[in-house]
Amino acid sequence: MSATAAAPRRLATWQAIGALFALIAIVRIGMVLAFAPAFPFIDEWEAVVVGMAKPLRHGQFDPAYLLASYNGHPLLWTKLISLFFLRLDGLQFDNVPVCVFNQIVYALGSATLAWSAAVRLGPERGWFLFVAMLVIVLPFDWENITMGWGNPYAILSFFSVGLIVACGCAQATVANMIGIGILGAAAALSMGSGLVAPLIGAAMLLWRMRLGELSGMRAAGTSAFLVACAWIGFVIGHTTRVTGQDAAWSSVHLAELALLLVCWLPAWLHLRRYLGGERSRLDLVILCVAAWAFVQIAAMILERPRYFRLWLPISRYMDIIPIGMFAVLASLCRLTASRQGLPLGLPRATARRALILAAIGVMLVSPLAIYWQLRWAELHRDQAQVMRAYLKTRDPRILADAPDSSLAYPSRERLKTLLDDPDTQAIIGKALRRTD
Numbered sequence: 001m002s003a004t005a006a007a008p009r010r011l012a013t014w015q016a017i018g019a020l021f022a023l024i025a026i027v028r029i030g031m032v033l034a035f036a037p038a039f040p041f042i043d044e045w046e047a048v049v050v051g052m053a054k055p056l057r058h059g060q061f062d063p064a065y066l067l068a069s070y071n072g073h074p075l076l077w078t079k080l081i082s083l084f085f086l087r088l089d090g091l092q093f094d095n096v097p098v099c100v101f102n103q104i105v106y107a108l109g110s111a112t113l114a115w116s117a118a119v120r121l122g123p124e125r126g127w128f129l130f131v132a133m134l135v136i137v138l139p140f141d142w143e144n145i146t147m148g149w150g151n152p153y154a155i156l157s158f159f160s161v162g163l164i165v166a167c168g169c170a171q172a173t174v175a176n177m178i179g180i181g182i183l184g185a186a187a188a189l190s191m192g193s194g195l196v197a198p199l200i201g202a203a204m205l206l207w208r209m210r211l212g213e214l215s216g217m218r219a220a221g222t223s224a225f226l227v228a229c230a231w232i233g234f235v236i237g238h239t240t241r242v243t244g245q246d247a248a249w250s251s252v253h254l255a256e257l258a259l260l261l262v263c264w265l266p267a268w269l270h271l272r273r274y275l276g277g278e279r280s281r282l283d284l285v286i287l288c289v290a291a292w293a294f295v296q297i298a299a300m301i302l303e304r305p306r307y308f309r310l311w312l313p314i315s316r317y318m319d320i321i322p323i324g325m326f327a328v329l330a331s332l333c334r335l336t337a338s339r340q341g342l343p344l345g346l347p348r349a350t351a352r353r354a355l356i357l358a359a360i361g362v363m364l365v366s367p368l369a370i371y372w373q374l375r376w377a378e379l380h381r382d383q384a385q386v387m388r389a390y391l392k393t394r395d396p397r398i399l400a401d402a403p404d405s406s407l408a409y410p411s412r413e414r415l416k417t418l419l420d421d422p423d424t425q426a427i428i429g430k431a432l433r434r435t436d
Contacts, residue, residue: 001305020111028103029135035377036146038097039384041408045298045418048082053091053427069239076189077155092430098148101375109158110136120282121333127355132326134362141318142373152191152318158195159187161289164299167201168285172214177222179313195230196295200288202226264294269343278338286309286330295326382406388432390419
């Protein structure tokens with residue numbers, strides 16, 4: 001047998017991504033089918049039931065609602081997904097199909113990002129991919145798995161990282177610049193913080209223009225368009241404001257920001273090396289993804305201080321935070337592979353050891369994520385029982401006496417008003433029967 005014939009067959013990119021996608025999708029969709037409630041939860045009452053389903057029932061839905069701010073965010077894609085499934089099911093609310101669709105998108109985006117990053121990282125690629133798959137598959141984002149309205153974080157991440165990759169690698173063709181513009185608009189309309197990626201993308205194009213990689217006219221024009229997208233997203237998001245989440249500035253916030261800066265140390269060292277002349281397009285992409293994630297996490301610290309702690313973030317943010325973590329680990333791998341190696345004379349095995357420690361850390365905290373996924377499902381069962389009991393008896397004491405965790409909406413009075421509405425009863429009736 002010839003040496004060529006004996007060589008092991010390597011998977012094509014699409015085959016590798018397809019295999020990862022299948023693994024992620026099977027596990028995550030299994031969690032949806034096992035734990036996701038069919039009825040609305042918190043934001044879905046106002047945003048989907050009241051904001052879309054009820055007007056649609058009466059022929060009064062205004063398409064401008066899709067671009068209107070909700071709770072400080074544009075959320076165009078989240079609204080479109082919910083609208084599609086409402087139409088598909090005859091204006092009956094059902095959270096489960098939305099969650100299944102969300103996890104298909106999550107699996108495809110995660111598999112693509114994980115594989116595309118890992119294969120470019122040299123000897124550490126195997127450990128990098130292993131740690132990434134652990135974080136992707138395990139339910140650290142348990143809220144987003146079982147809540148259809150929890151998809152903005154993943155949508156924001158995929159559009160933003162996709163935009164940064166495009167800005168770092170694309171040639172200055174008309175088609176590429178149009179694609180970058182579409183990704184910028186998509187990111188800006190996904191969430192309030194969607195404006196960050198277009199601004200970073202604009203800076204990347206101007207930097208590459210300065211390096212002589214892109215023609216000045218197209219790079220400058222596309223950069224201006226990205227800045228305009230960021231401005232539009234900002235204006236839309238700030239037509240409404242989030243209330244009740246502010247907290248007084250304290251030393252805790254300063255400590256969180258300081259810890260965040262320290263955690264990003266490999267990225268800062270990588271940036272210094274890049275500016276010193278040891279650079280490639282891959283380095284630019286990794287650094288800009290790390291910068292994007294840093295700004296996102298810093299915004300969580302500053303804008304959601306009542307609910308966010310860097311050392312114990314709530315699960316809804318776990319579709320964003322790991323991207324920053326892996327960008328920092330990728331920076332460490334790139335420093336290891338560079339001509340100068342790691343600073344302070346650290347051995348080249350440091351990156352591999354850091355990835356192994358990350359894998360051990362993820363496995364050690366995984367029981368906490370699994371516990372909360374199971375606990376979250378139990379709370380949803382209690383919420384369904386409370387709503388069914390109230391609709392059957394109309395006894396207001398059922399809602400008044402229920403624990404806060406057994407309510408599918410944070411205001412008892414508003415939940416009662418919603419459940420007393422005949423339109424709401426018609427919209428969620430099928431969902432409550434499914435949960436029975």
